Amino acid sequence: MPNIQKYAVPPDSLLETYSSNGYADCYRTEIHGHISLAQFIAVFYTTSLFKLERFILTHVANKPSTDTQAQDLADDKANQFAAWTVEKRNDHEILMCDMLGRTRSWLMVQHAKEHSMLYFGSAVVPGKSKSGKSSLGFIFVALLGFHKIYSILLLSSAKRNIHRSLPTAY
Template identity: 45%
Template sequence: MGVPVIADLPADALLQRYRERGAYTDCFAIDVPGQVAHAAFVEAFYTTSVFKLERLLLALFVSRPSNDAEARELAGGKREMFAAWSVEARAPGQLLMCDFAGSTRSWLMAAPAGGAGTRLYFGSAVVRRSQGGAFRALLGFHKLYSRILLRAAASRVLRA
């Protein structure tokens, strides 16, 4: 398994609607061996130890608790709310989530890669950003954190 890289947003990505509207968007991808179901990727993403720290912070600071069972339900299409997000859209192999303030979007996609592998994608959109340097100051951290999250999810999927 390699490292997550900045990738082109696929043409059919649910996140494209925000890129077309001029919002900040990004897209990271990592290829893993074998066939990975989208539901397995979503569950792995939201149950990594890295993301559990974010879930803890959301529970403490914005009263949005969550647990692994809820992540599994979200992945299986049985839940529309998870922690600080709600499902905005689903498509085959994709999930688009909206944060509770309506400012950001998170997108996950699993698609066949060359050979017998799977390409796992994670992207974000910032639809409302403040004027000033706060956005730019946090962007470097966001990009690093996005790669860490995607790598952790890929590792978890491979262990499962």
Template identity: 40%
Template sequence: MNPIEIRALPAHALLARYEGTGAYTDCHTLAVDGRVPLASYIEAFYTSPVFKPERWLLGVVLGRRASDADAAALAAGHVDTFSAWRVEARADDQIVLATGRTRSWLMVAPRADGAAPRTTLFFGSAVLPRAKGGLGWTIDALTGFHKLYSRVLLRAAAKRVAARSLRGRRMTSLRRLGRLRSWPQVTSPTNRNNNGCCPKRCKTGCPRGTWRTSSATASTAWI
């Protein structure tokens, strides 16, 4: 998988409004294969095994439990709250969630590198300054851990997106395979019982060659 990069916030990022206000902001990115809709990224992020302990802790401490179904509802835009978070802003390609002085930001950006489509996943955070100014010593002390945790969260979300994409492709292949296997089976010209024609022995006659279907690959070839 591609490496995680730390970048400046894009100018159009919904999180960019906090730059220059005394808030802490960051931006991590990771490029993945395929086109990833924002909803898929949101759901993968908040249902990853890495995020679930945080989700559980928020549920226990604040009494605001959330499930995978709640994450799916958030991703689909059906709700504006998720555990201790509320949707502060949302666009077609990004979302900002807020809780207290903390903001979490997710964004997707399709790329056209070469023939295969790719998507850059963005994950950023903001911590707003206190009313009396400054971020507080706890934020300064936890910055290193936060940066590491952000990278782990982004990597876990990317892996979940890739796994779901692979399952989707496999299901599509299986459906196509099922349709091919449901086609009428025909024999090869070496079948002397019907002179190489189909088992129904149609009266219209068959061409010199005939269709052959491989049961192993469900592919057809003219022979």
């Protein structure tokens, strides 16, 4: 598996807003070459692994999506993709909010000389429990281990596909 590292949510990133309230994580990897945010978004949301998630969203949540829609999101021609809506975006980051408003999905690219750092992170906004206390919810807590492994696999899959698509990446 390509080198994927757990990393602190970068200060001043779009995801940082959520790191102090609820749950937020961040994973990163380095790749040779200058990778744009648009390239990263398009590759990330069209990997075989993410297509499995898209299949599930189509049949369970009635939120279908296509590779063309992923490319439109990457090219900033769309603000919605599958179960997510763009919450914020800049030249190096995109922050997406799920249809229930409880989770965030975040991608970021940073460039350094001949390399790009690719970041993927998630956030879960606490809801209110029956007692009125702030809570992430039983289901999320129960699936946290799976979520961490899945996040690493998603970023790894995107990195692998970038390697395959760019002749300068090695």
